[in-house]
Amino acid sequence: MAQYTRVSGSVGLITLQSPPVNALSAAVRQGIVDSMQRALSEPEVKSVVICGQNGIFSGGADIKEFGGQMSGPPLIPMIHAIEAASKPVVAAIEGIALGGGLELALGCHYRIAHSKARVGLPEVTLGLLPGAGGSQRLPRLIGVPAALDLITTGRYVTAAEALKFGLVDQITDHNTVNVAVKFAQRVAGQPLDARRISTYPCLCPPDVDVLFEEVMQRVRRTARGAIAPIACVQAVRAAATLPYNQGMERERELMATLFTSGQTRALQYFFFAQRAVGRWSMPSGARWDTSKPRPVHKAAVIGLGTMGRGITVALAQAGFSVVAVETQEKQLMEAKQAISGMLERGAKRRGVAPALDKINYGCNIQSVADVDLVIEAVFEDMALKKKVFQQLSAVCKAGTFLCSNTSGLDIDQLACQTRNPELVVGMHFFAPAHVMKLLEVVYGPKSSPLAVATAMQLGKKIGKVSVAVGNCRGFVGNRMLKPYLEQALFLLEEGATPEFVDQVLEEFGFAMGVFRMSDLSGLDVGWKVRMADGLVVPNSTTGQATRLRQGRRYSPLGDLLCEQGRFGQKTGRGWYQYNKPGSQVAKPDPWLHSFLDEYRARHTLVARRIDHQEVLERCLYSMINEGFRILEDGIAAGPEDIDIIYVFGYSWPRHRGGPMFYATTVGLNKVLERLEHYHQAHPDVPSLQPCDLLRKLVASGSPPIQKWREVIKKVRSQL
Numbered sequence: 192m193a194q195y196t197r198v199s200g201s202v203g204l205i206t207l208q209s210p211p212v213n214a215l216s217a218a219v220r221q222g223i224v225d226s227m228q229r230a231l232s233e234p235e236v237k238s239v240v241i242c243g244q245n246g247i248f249s250g251g252a253d254i255k256e257f258g259g260q261m262s263g264p265p266l267i268p269m270i271h272a273i274e275a276a277s278k279p280v281v282a283a284i285e286g287i288a289l290g291g292g293l294e295l296a297l298g299c300h301y302r303i304a305h306s307k308a309r310v311g312l313p314e315v316t317l318g319l320l321p322g323a324g325g326s327q328r329l330p331r332l333i334g335v336p337a338a339l340d341l342i343t344t345g346r347y348v349t350a351a352e353a354l355k356f357g358l359v360d361q362i363t364d365h366n367t368v369n370v371a372v373k374f375a376q377r378v379a380g381q382p383l384d385a386r387r388i389s390t391y392p393c394l395c396p397p398d399v400d401v402l403f404e405e406v407m408q409r410v411r412r413t414a415r416g417a418i419a420p421i422a423c424v425q426a427v428r429a430a431a432t433l434p435y436n437q438g439m440e441r442e443r444e445l446m447a448t449l450f451t452s453g454q455t456r457a458l459q460y461f462f463f464a465q466r467a468v469g470r471w472s473m474p475s476g477a478r479w480d481t482s483k484p485r486p487v488h489k490a491a492v493i494g495l496g497t498m499g500r501g502i503t504v505a506l507a508q509a510g511f512s513v514v515a516v517e518t519q520e521k522q523l524m525e526a527k528q529a530i531s532g533m534l535e536r537g538a539k540r541r542g543v544a545p546a547l548d549k550i551n552y553g554c555n556i557q558s559v560a561d562v563d564l565v566i567e568a569v570f571e572d573m574a575l576k577k578k579v580f581q582q583l584s585a586v587c588k589a590g591t592f593l594c595s596n597t598s599g600l601d602i603d604q605l606a607c608q609t610r611n612p613e614l615v616v617g618m619h620f621f622a623p624a625h626v627m628k629l630l631e632v633v634y635g636p637k638s639s640p641l642a643v644a645t646a647m648q649l650g651k652k653i654g655k656v657s658v659a660v661g662n663c664r665g666f667v668g669n670r671m672l673k674p675y676l677e678q679a680l681f682l683l684e685e686g687a688t689p690e691f692v693d694q695v696l697e698e699f700g701f702a703m704g705v706f707r708m709s710d711l712s713g714l715d716v717g718w719k720v721r722m723a724d725g726l727v728v729p730n731s732t733t734g735q736a737t738r739l740r741q742g743r744r745y746s747p748l749g750d751l752l753c754e755q756g757r758f759g760q761k762t763g764r765g766w767y768q769y770n771k772p773g774s775q776v777a778k779p780d781p782w783l784h785s786f787l788d789e790y791r792a793r794h795t796l797v798a799r800r801i802d803h804q805e806v807l808e809r810c811l812y813s814m815i816n817e818g819f820r821i822l823e824d825g826i827a828a829g830p831e832d833i834d835i836i837y838v839f840g841y842s843w844p845r846h847r848g849g850p851m852f853y854a855t856t857v858g859l860n861k862v863l864e865r866l867e868h869y870h871q872a873h874p875d876v877p878s879l880q881p882c883d884l885l886r887k888l889v890a891s892g893s894p895p896i897q898k899w900r901e902v903i904k905k906v907r908s909q910l
């Protein structure tokens with residue numbers, strides 16, 4: 192709701208009251224309409240101030256209302272009435288003014304912001320556009336180029352930048368509401384026509400058509416199939432080319448298209464999923480709100496290879512003191528240089544001083560004796576990691592948390608090497624560790640809720656989206672990646688090419704198809720894991736046996752490439768060819784096509800035409816099926832955990848919500864039916880055999896994804 196009070200005798204103060212972010216729900220909108228009527232009707236009131244409770248102006252329209260029937264006064268006429276008001280209305284912006292919240296402020300005649308406030312129109316991140324006049328008023332106020340930037344990116348701007356844009360009229364370090372009330376008293380009675388933004392001409396730079404073309408090309412290139420960024424450009428173009436009312440009509444049309452699109456539903460689901468993963472729980476019943484973390488002031492990183500360096504930078508940039516240990520002297524010197532460079536570049540981008548003094552380097556593990564938490568990032572070898580955990584357990588002070596950055600090895604085996612296995616968890620970062628947002632926090636059977644809570648909080652403090660998952664081979668992300676990669680290889684055996692498979696997956700929205708991604712991360716990484724698992728039969732040339740492992744279909748294609756030193760970008764040859772080792776531009780390789788033809792001939796495989804649908808269904812449904820197995824095993828507490836992991840860690844297109852949400856858009860019964868179809872065709876591929884949980888969800892009428900946790904709980908209780 193919104194509270195109306197009269198202050199300083201002549202100022203009507205309207206306070207938005209809907210914690211935690213004063214979202215413009217139906218009740219808040221009704222409160223604003225009622226309060227404005229009172230303010231305009233009371234003769235003593237000469238001007239009005241709108242502010243938000245709890246130091247927050249407004250987080251915008253109430254996203255929770257989008258799924259249902261909209262009720263209460265609509266936003267657009269409410270804002271029009273404020274703009275048309277006969278008394279000056281001043282917005283007092285504290286904390287944040289986002290989306291509809293900023294659009295409300297743009298309807299006011301003046302905007303006063305606190306120096307720490309941030310404003311923005313992030314609707315595009317929800318698959319929408321500023322649909323309450325923002326796409327028409329903002330270009331008129333700050334110009335087309337700046338408006339295009341803010342609306343197509345959804346980025347927030349600081350109060351200082353907003354003042355520079357002319358988006359706010361004044362910023363203050365003092366109590367913003369008091370400053371706004373004084374300001375409102377000062378402007379009372381002054382003419383307002385020149386303060387009604389909708390009446391402003393939309394000033395365009397001379398090359399405006401070129402600008403729109405450039406922005407549209409950039410947006411189309413980076414959108415990866417998302418429709419909202421394109422609609423945002425079209426809406427601003429309407430502001431630049433049409434009178435205000437016609438522009439508003441165009442905004443309404445575009446918004447209506449987006450509002451009913453599957454993409455905004457996926458992005459709204461994703462918005463709340465991002466918040467849901469913070470409310471973690473473990474099968475033991477331990478939860479985020481019952482497990483208090485222990486503060487970490489000083490951390491250590493053991494092993495300064497690529498991952499160790501990124502983790503050290505992430506910790507130092509977040510203000511933690513870090514002891515960075517690398518036993519190899521030469522590696523240590525190279526790491527020191529690399530880390531300093533990453534810190535300096537990062538600091539330059541953010542306009543702050545590099546946190547070089549936060550790090551103490553050493554080559555002796557003794558130097559971590561007094562830290563609160565250690566992250567081990569040595570080579571992905573169990574024997575080596577066990578040795579490190581034994582050393583750490585002997586060296587570290589009592590109570591030190593021991594964490595491993597392993598990407599899939601057994602956390603419990605590492606915990607058993609220590610005096611306090613309850614203080615051991617996995618902290619699985621994604622490369623580059625100082626850039627990628629995702630962190631899988633992996634708990635083993637002995638991990639304590641205290642250790643999980645501490646790792647989750649540390650993840651949040653270093654700017655990561657942390658997801659708590661159980662201990663199993665590959666955890667969640669890499670476990671689901673296995674059937675996805677497997678199907679891609681089988682499709683090559685049956686007639687597809689890497690280019691075609693990648694094209695289908697990139698059109699679906701992945702930043703990189705499976706084969707380009709494999710070349711980037713290095714084919715030898717998986718090869719070494721398969722060798723350790725005894726799956727690789729060197730120099731396997733012909734015969735069915737080479738394509739079966741324990742009765743399961745297996746494709747040795749990746750092994751055969753590695754045996755020829757084709758590790759991907761790092762060797763200049765992989766599934767694609769590259770100009771030279773390390774270059775990133777993938778080009779189709781005729782050698783690989785003839786290699787595939789010979790391989791099929793050797794294994795009496797007849798290539799057949801494979802279409803888009805089959806590539807998508809086999810690669811994605813096998814991954815989704817593994818997702819259901821993970822939920823059934825309790826390794827992930829809910830579908831949101833899996834979807835957040837895949838969007839932030841594996842470039843699953845955000846506008847498709849994530850693998851599990853995508854399954855709901857296809858229809859669980861369709862996913863089940865197609866898996867059954869493919870499993871029938873490939874009975875020696877267990878990852879295509881539909882998971883029981885999927886069958887149970889379909890049998891119970893395919894409940895909405897928000898209801899799956901209840902079904903999972905019931906299914907697991909029957910296990």
Ligand SMILES: C[C@H](O)[C@H](C)C(=O)SCCNC(=O)CCNC(=O)[C@H](O)C(C)(C)COP(=O)([O-])OP(=O)([O-])OC[C@H]1O[C@@H](n2cnc3c(N)ncnc32)[C@H](O)[C@@H]1OP(=O)([O-])[O-]
Binds near residue numbers: 467
């Ligand atoms: C017409 C108009 O053009 C269009 C159509 C629109 O206006 S579309 C809407 C445009 N607005 C946005 O995109 C801003 C979305 N919000 C945020 O970016 C962030 O929330 C935040 C404001 C920067 C605060 O971050 P935080 O980290 O301090 O807390 P939090 O955990 O994120 O949020 C705290 C709690 O508030 C809930 N919440 C936040 N914003 C909300 C919103 N706009 N509607 C409903 N709930 C919201 C959130 O789910 C969480 O709930 P719970 O999990 O505790 O139950």
